[in-house]
Amino acid sequence: MNLKQDTHKTTTFGKKYRSRRQQLRAARQSRASCKPRVSPQSEASPSSPLPGPSVPNPDSPQPVIIDPVTQTSTPTPSTQGIDHDVVCSASKRKLGYNNSGSPDQEVSTLLPSTIVELETLKPLFSGLLCPTCCSPSLSLESNEHRNSGLAISLVVKCESCGDQLSSTMTSSKSGSVFDVNRRAVAAACATGMGHAGLSNFSEIMNVPSLHHKTFAVHTTAISDKCSIFSRDILKKSVQKVKEAYQEQTSDVKDIHVSFDGSWQKRGHTSKSGIGLAIERKTGLIVDYEVLTSYCPQCATTGKRLERENILKYERWFSSHKPFCSANYEGPSGGMEKEAALSIWSRSILKHQLRYVSMISDGDAKTISELHALDPYPGTSVQKHECVNHVGKRLGKALQNIVTEKSKAKPKITLGGKGHGKLRPEVIKALQGYYTNAIRKHTSVPTMKQAVMAILDHCSSTDEDHHHENCPKGEDSWCFFQKAEARGLPPGSHVDNIGTPLCQLVADHVRPIFTRLSTDDLLGRCVLQSTQNANESAHAVIWARCPKHQFVHRNRLSIAVAIGVAEFNFGASSSRDFLTTLNLPVGRETKRRGEKRDHTRTVKSQVAATEKAKKYRQIKADARQREEQRMIDTYGEFYVSGGGD
Incomplete structure (x- = not known):
C-alpha cells in the first residue's frame, strides 16, 4: 500500500515538473517584443468582465473556486502549454521599452574576474628559469x-x-582607487550586504576585506555618482511615458500616477523614508524622493558642541548645513506627505509632466496638503482609491464590529461557530466579494448594486429572500435568479448559499455596507x-x-537608485x-544580466496567466484550511496580545 502511494506521488510530481518545463519551453519560443498598451481595466466596457482574484462563491458550499461577485463559472484551466502572448506582464512590457532603440553597452574584452587561491599559482613559477642565474627557482609572494x-x-x-x-x-586602478575595491563596495550596496556582510564573506573566503572607514568613503563616492545615474534613468523613463501619451499635443502631458510612501524601518519610528510616483499606463517610476531626519555628524559632533558651547555649535552648524544628510524634520508619519509635495511641486519644471490624479490608499492628509499647495493653478489633483485597500476597509470594519459588540453591554455575539455568524473565513470571503464587486463594474450605480447584492443575497432565506439586486438571466451567479430565468423552482437557500449570514449579523453589518458603497467612495474607484x-x-x-539594518542616507540613496533602475x-x-x-562591463556581467532578465520575463508571464492566478488562490485556500484543521486538532497556542 505504501509502495503504491509513493509511486503515485512520484508520478504526480513528474507530471507537474514536465508541465512546468513545457511552460518554460513555450515561453522561450514565443518571446517577442510587447508594445506598450493601456491597462485592460481602462479599456474594458461595463459589460465585459474584469480580471480579478478568484474567491469562493456565496451560492456554493465551501470551498468552491468560481469567478467572484459576477459568480460566472469558469472552465477548468487546460493542462496544455500556456500561450504567453495572450497576456503581457508588467515586467515584459517594461523590458520591451528598454529593448526598443537602446544602444548596447560596450563590453570589455578583458578576462573575467575570479577568486584565486594564490597557493595554486606557485607551481606555475617553480619550473621557470630565472633570467639572471638561469636556475628553476622562481617563487610567487605577496607584499603585504x-x-x-x-587588491593584492x-x-x-x-x-x-x-x-x-x-x-x-x-x-x-582608476585614478587613486582600485577597481576591485570600488566594485566590491558597489556589489555590497546593490545586494544589501553592507560592510558587515562583505566582511563576513571575506572571512569565509579567506580574502582581505575593507576597513569600515574605507567602505564609508567608497559609499559616499558611489552615492554622488548615483545622483547622475538616477537622473539619466528617470529621464529615459519620462521619455517612454511621453511616447505613450502622444495623443496629447501640448508640451506638458497630463498623466495618472500611483503614489505611495515606504519607510526604512518597520513601525512608525523610522528615521528614513521614500516616496515613489509610478505612471499608471506604462508602469514606470517617473520620480521619487528620499527623506531622512538623521545626520551622523549632527548626532555626534553637533550634540557635543551644543552641550559644551552654543556659540561654537552655531558656527559649526552654519558651515555644516549645506552638507547635512538630514533633509526632513518632523515625525516619520509625515514623510509620505512631504515626499508627495516635493514630487508634485517639481513635476512640470523637471519632467514637463502634470500628475493630475493620484492613486493611493486611504491617506487623506496627503491629498489635502496637495490641494493646499495647488501645484497646477486651475487644475485640481484628483484622488483615486486603490481597490485592494478599499476592500481591506470592509474586512477591518467587520472585525471591529465583532470585537465591539462582544465587549458591549448587553453582549451581542456576532462571531463564533453558529450558523450565519461572522467567522474569520466568512469575513475574508465577504471582503473578496466586495473587492470584486468594484473590479467587475465600471460605473458607480452598478458598483453600488453589486455591493448591496452581496449582503441581500447572503442574508436571504426561504421565508424572507431579497434577490432584487442580484444579476438576472440564465448565466447569473445567483441560483434564485438563474432558476427564475429558466422557469424552474429555486432550491433551498440553506443548500445553495455557501456564505450565509443570519438576520442578527445582517442588521448590524448593513450600515457598514451602506457606508462603503457611497457615491463619493465608489466614484474614486472607477x-x-x-x-x-x-x-x-x-x-x-x-x-x-534590508529593514532590519540601520543605514545612512548614502546607503539608502544607492539602494533606491539601483532599485528604481532595476x-x-x-x-x-x-x-x-x-x-x-x-x-568596465565584462562578458560575465552582461551574460548574467541577460539571463536574469530572461528569468524575470518568463516567471512574470507565467504568473500573469489565469491558470497561475487560480492555482495561487487554490494553494492559499488549502493552506488556510490546513492551518484551521491543525488549530481545531491541537488547539490555539498563540494569540496576539494574549498572556497566561
Missing part, C-alpha cells in the same frame, strides 16, 4: 605592505639569487487601479537595503550603473 583592500600586490622572486624580477597588483506596482517597487528597493529597465541598468562608476 602594498596591499590595499582586496604579487611579487615574483628568485630564491637562488634573491632578485625581484617583477611585481603587479591584482586589480587595475479607475479600478491598485498600488501593486508600488508594493513591488518597495520590495525591489528594500531587498538592497524596476524600470531590468538588469541592463546594472551595466549602466557600472559604466557610471567608470568600471
Whole structure:
C-alpha cells in the first residue's frame, strides 16, 4: 500500500515538473517584443468582465473556486502549454521599452574576474628559469605592505639569487582607487550586504576585506555618482511615458500616477523614508524622493558642541548645513506627505509632466496638503482609491464590529461557530466579494448594486429572500435568479448559499455596507487601479537595503537608485550603473544580466496567466484550511496580545 502511494506521488510530481518545463519551453519560443498598451481595466466596457482574484462563491458550499461577485463559472484551466502572448506582464512590457532603440553597452574584452587561491599559482613559477642565474627557482609572494583592500600586490622572486624580477597588483586602478575595491563596495550596496556582510564573506573566503572607514568613503563616492545615474534613468523613463501619451499635443502631458510612501524601518519610528510616483499606463517610476531626519555628524559632533558651547555649535552648524544628510524634520508619519509635495511641486519644471490624479490608499492628509499647495493653478489633483485597500476597509470594519459588540453591554455575539455568524473565513470571503464587486463594474450605480447584492443575497432565506439586486438571466451567479430565468423552482437557500449570514449579523453589518458603497467612495474607484506596482517597487528597493539594518542616507540613496533602475529597465541598468562608476562591463556581467532578465520575463508571464492566478488562490485556500484543521486538532497556542 505504501509502495503504491509513493509511486503515485512520484508520478504526480513528474507530471507537474514536465508541465512546468513545457511552460518554460513555450515561453522561450514565443518571446517577442510587447508594445506598450493601456491597462485592460481602462479599456474594458461595463459589460465585459474584469480580471480579478478568484474567491469562493456565496451560492456554493465551501470551498468552491468560481469567478467572484459576477459568480460566472469558469472552465477548468487546460493542462496544455500556456500561450504567453495572450497576456503581457508588467515586467515584459517594461523590458520591451528598454529593448526598443537602446544602444548596447560596450563590453570589455578583458578576462573575467575570479577568486584565486594564490597557493595554486606557485607551481606555475617553480619550473621557470630565472633570467639572471638561469636556475628553476622562481617563487610567487605577496607584499603585504602594498596591499590595499582586496587588491593584492604579487611579487615574483628568485630564491637562488634573491632578485625581484617583477611585481603587479591584482586589480587595475582608476585614478587613486582600485577597481576591485570600488566594485566590491558597489556589489555590497546593490545586494544589501553592507560592510558587515562583505566582511563576513571575506572571512569565509579567506580574502582581505575593507576597513569600515574605507567602505564609508567608497559609499559616499558611489552615492554622488548615483545622483547622475538616477537622473539619466528617470529621464529615459519620462521619455517612454511621453511616447505613450502622444495623443496629447501640448508640451506638458497630463498623466495618472500611483503614489505611495515606504519607510526604512518597520513601525512608525523610522528615521528614513521614500516616496515613489509610478505612471499608471506604462508602469514606470517617473520620480521619487528620499527623506531622512538623521545626520551622523549632527548626532555626534553637533550634540557635543551644543552641550559644551552654543556659540561654537552655531558656527559649526552654519558651515555644516549645506552638507547635512538630514533633509526632513518632523515625525516619520509625515514623510509620505512631504515626499508627495516635493514630487508634485517639481513635476512640470523637471519632467514637463502634470500628475493630475493620484492613486493611493486611504491617506487623506496627503491629498489635502496637495490641494493646499495647488501645484497646477486651475487644475485640481484628483484622488483615486486603490481597490485592494478599499476592500481591506470592509474586512477591518467587520472585525471591529465583532470585537465591539462582544465587549458591549448587553453582549451581542456576532462571531463564533453558529450558523450565519461572522467567522474569520466568512469575513475574508465577504471582503473578496466586495473587492470584486468594484473590479467587475465600471460605473458607480452598478458598483453600488453589486455591493448591496452581496449582503441581500447572503442574508436571504426561504421565508424572507431579497434577490432584487442580484444579476438576472440564465448565466447569473445567483441560483434564485438563474432558476427564475429558466422557469424552474429555486432550491433551498440553506443548500445553495455557501456564505450565509443570519438576520442578527445582517442588521448590524448593513450600515457598514451602506457606508462603503457611497457615491463619493465608489466614484474614486472607477479607475479600478491598485498600488501593486508600488508594493513591488518597495520590495525591489528594500531587498538592497534590508529593514532590519540601520543605514545612512548614502546607503539608502544607492539602494533606491539601483532599485528604481532595476524596476524600470531590468538588469541592463546594472551595466549602466557600472559604466557610471567608470568600471568596465565584462562578458560575465552582461551574460548574467541577460539571463536574469530572461528569468524575470518568463516567471512574470507565467504568473500573469489565469491558470497561475487560480492555482495561487487554490494553494492559499488549502493552506488556510490546513492551518484551521491543525488549530481545531491541537488547539490555539498563540494569540496576539494574549498572556497566561
